[in-house]
Amino acid sequence: xxxxxxxxxxxxxxxxxxxxxxxxxxxxxxxxxxxxxxxxxxxxxxxxxxxxxxxxxxxxxxxxxxxxxxxxxxxxxxxxxxxxxxxxxxxxxxxxxxxxxxxxxxxxxxxxxxxxxxxxxxxxxxxxxxxxxxxxxxxxxxxxxxxxxxxxxxxxxxxxxxxxxxxxxxxxxxxxxxxxxxxxxxxxxxxxxxxxxxxxxxxxxxxxxxxxxxxxxxxxxxxxxxxxxxxxxxxxxxxxxxxxxxxxxxxxxxxxxxxxxxxxxxxxxxxxxxxxxxxxxxxxxxxxxxxxxxxxxxxxxxxxxxxxxxxxxxxxxxxxxxxxxxxxxxxxxxxxxxxxxxxxxxxxxxxxxxxxxxxxxxxxxxxxxxxxxxxxxxxxxxxxxxxxxxxxxxxxxxxxxxxxxxxxxx
Numbered sequence: 019x020x021x022x023x024x025x026x027x028x029x030x031x032x033x034x035x036x037x038x039x040x041x042x043x044x045x046x047x048x049x050x051x052x053x054x055x056x057x058x059x060x061x062x063x064x065x066x067x068x069x070x071x072x073x074x075x076x077x078x079x080x081x082x083x084x085x086x087x088x089x090x091x092x093x094x095x096x097x098x099x100x101x102x103x104x105x106x107x108x109x110x111x112x113x114x115x116x117x118x119x120x121x122x123x124x125x126x127x128x129x130x131x132x133x134x135x136x137x138x139x140x141x142x143x144x145x146x147x148x149x150x151x152x153x154x155x156x157x158x159x160x161x162x163x164x165x166x167x168x169x170x171x172x173x174x175x176x177x178x179x180x181x182x183x184x185x186x187x188x189x190x191x192x193x194x195x196x197x198x199x200x201x202x203x204x205x206x207x208x209x210x211x212x213x214x215x216x217x218x219x220x221x222x223x224x225x226x227x228x229x230x231x232x233x234x235x236x237x238x239x240x241x242x243x244x245x246x247x248x249x250x251x252x253x254x255x256x257x258x259x260x261x262x263x264x265x266x267x268x269x270x271x272x273x274x275x276x277x278x279x280x281x282x283x284x285x286x287x288x289x290x291x292x293x294x295x296x297x298x299x300x301x302x303x304x305x306x307x308x309x310x311x312x313x314x315x316x317x318x319x320x321x322x323x324x325x326x327x328x329x330x331x332x333x334x335x336x337x338x339x340x341x342x343x344x345x346x347x348x349x350x351x352x353x354x355x356x357x358x359x360x361x362x363x364x365x366x367x368x369x370x371x372x373x374x375x376x377x378x379x380x381x382x383x384x385x386x387x388x389x390x391x392x393x394x395x396x397x398x399x400x401x402x403x404x405x406x407x408x409x410x411x412x413x414x415x416x417x418x419x420x421x422x423x424x425x426x427x428x
Contacts, residue, residue, distance in 0.1 A: 037298045038270060041253060041277040043088065043146060044191025044220040046118045050295040051277030052087040052266070053223065053255060054284065056122040056148065056195070059339075061092045063111055064322035068315070069284065070116070072305075073291035086295050088120055093150050096125035096134035108326075110143055118145035122195070124153065126163045126418040128176040135184035135192075147185055149178060151196040151210070154229040160399035162418045165197040165229035168206040170410045173418070175213050182218045191220035195257070195279070198241050200398050201230035204405060207241060211249040223255035223279045229398045233282070233391040243273040255279050261387055263290070263297035263304065282390035286343020288315065309348050310376025316344045320367055334361050347385030348378060 041051035054061060054069055066089040073086035091109060098106040112119040121144045125131035131149075138144040151174065153164030160166075168174045178194060185192045194214045199205035211222050224245050226237035237258025246254040256269045257279035266278045284290045289305040296303045307315070319340065323333035341358045354373060361367045401417045410418075 036300050037267060038277065041088070041221075041255075043118075043193060043253070045189055046088075046146060046191065048086075048088050048277070050086045050291075050298050051255075052291065052294045052298065053277065053279040054087060054089040054291075055257060055279045055281035056090045056092050056150065057281055058092050059336075060285070061090060062109065062323075062326055063091075063113060063116075064319065064326040064333075065288070066091070066116065067113055067322050068288045068319050069291050070113075072289045073295050075289075075292045075295075075305075087291055088118065088146070089116070090120040090122050090146075090148050093122050093124045093153065096123050096127070096130045099123070099134045099137060100130060110138070120144065120146040120148065122148040122150050123181070124150040124158075124163065125177055126161065126167060126173070128173070128180045131177045132180035132184055135181040139184050139188050139190050142188075144190060146191055146193070147181060148193045148195055148223075149181060151194060152225050154197065154227075154232045154398070156399040159200075159229055160401065161420070162401050162404060162414060166200060166398065166400055166404065168196060168210040169200060169204060169404065169408060170414070171209065171213065171408050173410045174210060175217060178214055178217045178219060186218070192218075193221045193223065194219050195223040195225070197225045198228045198238065200400070200405070201228050207245055208248050211245050211254075215249050215252055219252065221253040221255060221276075222249060223257055225279075226256070226258040231395050232393050234394045239269055239273050242269070242275055246274045246276075253277060257281065261389070263293035266294055267297055282388070285389040286340055286346060287389070288319075306380035306382075308376060308380065309350070309374055309378035312344055312348070313371045313374050313376065316340070317364075317367060317371060320364065324364070330364055331362060334363060334367065337361070337367075343389050346389065347381035347383075349381075350374060 038051045041048040050073065054066065069089055094106055094109050110121055121138060123131065123134055125134065135147060138147060150164060151168050155164065158164035182192045196207060196210055198207045207224055214222050222245070224242050226239050226241045239256065242256040253276035255277045256273050256275035260266050260269060260278055260280050261283045269275060269278055280290065289307065293304050320333055320337045323336050324330050327333050338359050338361065341355060345355060354370060358370050361370065401414055404414065
């Protein structure tokens with residue numbers, strides 16, 4: 019997909035026209051300072067391939083060289099990886115041309131986290147490891163994991179330190195992704211950022227929401243600015259409410275962050291990486307695909323899923339959740355949308371896509387804005403008496419010892 023239009027001018031801040039310098043994650047130089055956020059069930063090898071291809075188009079527009087962006091795998095539990103479950107081994111696969119190979123680990127136990135990192139490092143399965151301390155899902159937080167874990171300062175430090183130590187054996191940088199805290203009363207992002215920095219991580223990324231907010235409300239970009247002012251020796255990346263390249267540029271201006279992490283904004287819109295690479299290179303070119311071009315992208319995504327899963331039916335089941343995101347704003351009726359949401363073969367997909375009018379232009383504002391989960395704020399599910407202390411009790415040690423066994427998904 020190559021058609022582009024001219025949007026509002028970016029504001030180049032560097033002599034070469036770029037808005038930001040390349041993002042440095044340890045030994046890796048990321049030309050466009052953009053990270054694809056790990057998303058469960060989304061950022062598998064197929065989706066990363068699609069996003070990379072669009073990022074390369076943006077690189078061509080902006081004249082950049084090197085890796086366009088950093089594309090991170092979906093969350094993989096350390097326990098499942100150490101046990102080499104078939105699904106976890108599938109999830110850590112990368113395309114031959116995928117560089118750097120980036121994997122996100124989830125863990126609540128320093129020993130298991132170390133073992134998983136050692137496996138990735140010693141078997142040369144990754145070039146970058148990200149640690150998940152941001153997941154707000156109840157099945158994760160009620161066991162003390164994800165965005166609940168930084169509340170326990172000693173546990174957070176132990177996990178980060180263990181993985182950084184293993185990564186250092188082969189110069190594999192480690193980063194941390196986190197949220198502001200559990201809720202507005204129990205914030206953790208500043209002390210967690212300082213701890214991560216002290217333990218030797220290569221960068222920290224902050225989603226400007228608490229676990230209690232989940233994906234509701236508005237991301238607090240002022241927290242990203244505070245973290246940037248607090249953590250000074252490594253890059254600070256901002257995450258939350260980036261729906262367009264213009265949002266990313268605005269986040270940089272308002273927070274001073276060194277790069278952005280994009281999640282829900284690219285759902286059904288992988289060409290956002292074209293826009294982002296162009297925007298950060300200082301150009302105003304933006305992709306405005308027709309319905310036919312969107313349909314072609316949807317089909318390509320499905321074909322890549324076929325390759326990833328090795329079976330057509332499973333790939334078609336997977337693409338169903340993407341249908342509404344791809345078609346957002348376009349005048350495709352409920353009948354075709356419902357049929358696409360039940361597609362079970364590539365042949366059926368082709369028949370349905372052929373009924374769409376390929377010349378329908380990009381709908382503009384109707385296709386912009388929020389995608390994916392939203393919901394409402396909630397009380398965070400936590401282990402009993404979790405908030406009574408910032409240190410880990412023996413009771414909670416027993417709780418987290420079983421936690422990784424209860425989190426599925428590889």
